[in-house]
Amino acid sequence: MKSYLFSAILVLTGLAAAEPEKLFTAPNLEGWKTQGAAYWTVADGVLTGQSDDKKQSSVLWSEKSYKDFTVECEFRYSGDVDSGIFLRHENEQIQVGVSRSLKRDMTGSPYIGSKRGYPQEASGVKDVLKEGDWNRMKVVAKGNTYTVTLNGKQVIEYVSDTAKESGPIGFQVHPGVKMKIEFRNVTVEPLG
Structure with a gap:
């Protein structure tokens, strides 16, 4: 009974944590727009x-904008890949690959x-990165601070002096390389 009452109070006062939004659950790219070549697909x-x-x-951009948020995903690649996750605009990115x-x-x-x-390099990545297998990445963008966790290990906390207050999230296929990158179990959770 106490647990139920506490949960009801949290919901009524707006203190309950927001559920992360699951992305790419539809069999299409609804809610996203492509900038550049049409290289993006979603299946299963x-x-x-x-x-x-x-x-x-x-670059595949969300049509929705985010202020402070956590984006989590699994990614997989092998070979020469240059990708990443853009945070609020095209000049702020967390790198994936070479x-x-x-x-x-x-x-x-x-x-x-x-x-x-690259103003600061993530540390300990070689110890946890599994090339050719699924890797889990968590990026927390809170104000101008980006904290990145890779396969359960925090690899960097970076403070940007050029961070935007809000904007879309993007996924990149870099020019000049023939590559394939996969993302799954992608969620975004607004903070605060």
């Missing part, structure tokens, strides 16, 4: 970005536009 809850021989750029400029895997590291590049 798996979002796939796969380029062709033209190796063009493609950086075109640095020629090495920078998964979990923030990429802050072409002028800033």
Whole structure:
């Protein structure tokens, strides 16, 4: 009885935690828009970005904007892949795969536009990243601070001086590389 009353009070006062929104559950890309090449598909809850021989750029943007949020997903790739998750705009990204400029895997590291590049590198990624298998990533974007956890290990906390207050979330296929990246179990949870 006490548990029920406490739950009712939380709901009535608005203190109950919001449920994470599950993304890519529909068999299409409803609620998303593609910028660049049409490389994105969704099937059985798996979002796939796969380029062709033209190796063009493609970003899949949410039509919805987010302020402070947590985005969680599983991703899988093998070989030379350059992808990432954009946070509120195209100049703030958490890298997945090999950086075109640095020629090495920078998964979990923030990429802050072409002028800033990678201002800080995620640590301990080699110890936890499973290339060719599913990896779990959690990105918390709270104000101008980004905290990234990879397969249960926090790999970075970065404070950006160029973060936007709100904006969409995006998934990237980088130009100049023939690649395939998969995302599944993608959720976003607004904070506060």
